[in-house]
Amino acid sequence: MSIAISGLTKxxxxxxxxxGVDLEVSKGELVALLGPSGSGKTTLLKIIAGLEWPDAGRLAVNDQNWLQLAAQDRRIGFVFQxxxxxxxxxxxxxxAFGLSVRPRSERPGKAVIAAKVDEMLxxxxxxxxxxxxxxxxxxxxxxxxxxxxALAIEPAVLLLDEPFGALDAAIRRDLRRWLRGVHDATGSTTIFVTHDQEEAFELADRVVVxxxxxxEQIGHADAIHDHPATPFVARFMxxxxxxxxTLNSGRAEASGLDIxxxxxxxxxDGPARLFARPEDITLIPDAGAPWRIASRISNGAHLRFVLSHPALGEAEADVPRRTANADALTPDAAVRLRIEAGTIFPAERGIATTSVRSPGFEPVKEKSR
Known part of the structure; x- marks a missing residue:
């Protein structure tokens, strides 16, 4: 079953x-709705299921207007957390429950239900x-x-709301591999909600952030990871x-950064903001550089550095412990920061362009004018 959603508001x-959500899901596709709490993903799932109703917009499954159908008429399989x-x-x-409570005119016989249950088991x-x-x-x-x-009723669409959220990590990993196999075997059109990036990218054909x-963005794991479409996606990833x-002819420049x-x-051209992951920052000892190592902590495999800049504040970098120059990366050492990968966006309103934002550090707000 193909799903077409346009202009959905709630x-x-x-x-x-x-x-104003717009989304198309192809027949047999497995799509993940990924995002933090409050992003609207569960509400969208409930509207597809008929458990919530939008204020405006369109929801069509195989070109049939599902907003005219009650939940029990949509042939939805729903799995809750x-x-x-x-x-x-x-x-x-x-x-057997979903089959046994169908209206009498649509209810299979007891033998048929028993056979379907045995098949599912x-x-x-x-x-x-x-x-x-x-x-x-x-x-x-x-x-x-x-x-x-959920599968016993042979649903038109299978919906899963944080299906593994209540399970421990090891069981979750096993079950999501198993679920992917179930999806491939049934060929169902499946949408599932999660806030777990690893889960979304391992399971889904496409991820909707x-x-x-x-x-904010729709795509595959590598594209979303390497090329976030918005600052929100960059931070979430x-x-x-x-x-x-500062952008100059398409190149970014900044004091103490090799970009x-x-x-x-x-x-x-003009002010912009560079987004990078701590693990994509290489530290290069440089006596003339403005960055200093404020602290160094080892977790065995990696070294986590807090870096300070006289004008920009603090940033963090995550370096493999056995990196070639690790012995030279000591507290108070001067370093240049080489950015191995990152994304650049025009400077956002409401965030100062003269400070670094790192985990645990709040952005400085611009004063109202």
Whole structure:
């Protein structure tokens, strides 16, 4: 089933939760909605499911207007973070639930339902759990049952809201590989919500990055990581060190920074802001450089440096502990910063262009004029 969303808006009270969302999902595609809490991703998922209604916009599945359909008429499979299994029902009855509560005219016979349940149990490799109650299952097992219940109705669209959020890291890694295999085997059109970047990029065909009710960027892991479309995406993807720079003929320049590795940017001359990750900053001892090492901490594999600049403040860099010049990188040493990778945007209103922004450091606000 293909999904077409256009101009979708939603407001709760005075808060704009969705601000004109446009999105197309192809048949059989697995798409992740990725973003921080409050970005609107779960609200968008609920509107697709028919659990919320937009204030404006269009939602069509296979060219059918789903905003005219009640939730029970949309053939949606929905898997929640906390399983939502019926504790008094055995596993096989939980999986059968969606089929057994259909209107009588659409309800399969008992034998057909039993066969479908057996098929799901075998497909999800939980046949041995068929007669257990949810309270007798592990978290990972319960999530498989929840997915089996969603798949049993042969949904037009499968929706997953933080499906592994309540599980520990090791189980999450195993289950998301398993879920990708389930998706490929069923060919379902799937949308899932997560705030976990690793989860989104490992599972999805495409990732939709959302922030404050808007889609900031859509793409694949490498493109979003290497070429964030907006400052919001850059920060969300970990580019948490920001340097004020000046653009001149597409090249960025700044005191104490070697930015020669970055390509030219088709941006107007003038003030701009360079976004980089701590691990993409190389420290080069240079007695004449304005940066000083304020502190050095080792975690065994990497050295984390706090750097200070007399005019710009502080920044952070993360360097492999066995790097060639590590012995020379001592507290109070003067260093030049070579930026190996980064993204440049025009200077933002409301953020001073004369300070560095690093993790744990708040941007300086410009004074109102």
């Amino acid at each position: 407001r709760f009270g005075q808060t704009d939760v969705l601000c 906390h399983y939502a299994l019926f504790p008094h029902m055995r596993v096989r009855d939980n999986i 075998h497909f999800l490799q939980i046949t041995h759990l068929a007669d257990r109650f949810p309270g007798q299952l592990s978290g990972g097992q319960r999530q498989r049952v929840a997915l089996g219940r 959302m922030g404050e009710g808007r889609i 970990g580019a948490t060190v920001e340097f004020p720079v 020669s590795a970055l390509p030219r940017r088709a941006l107007p």
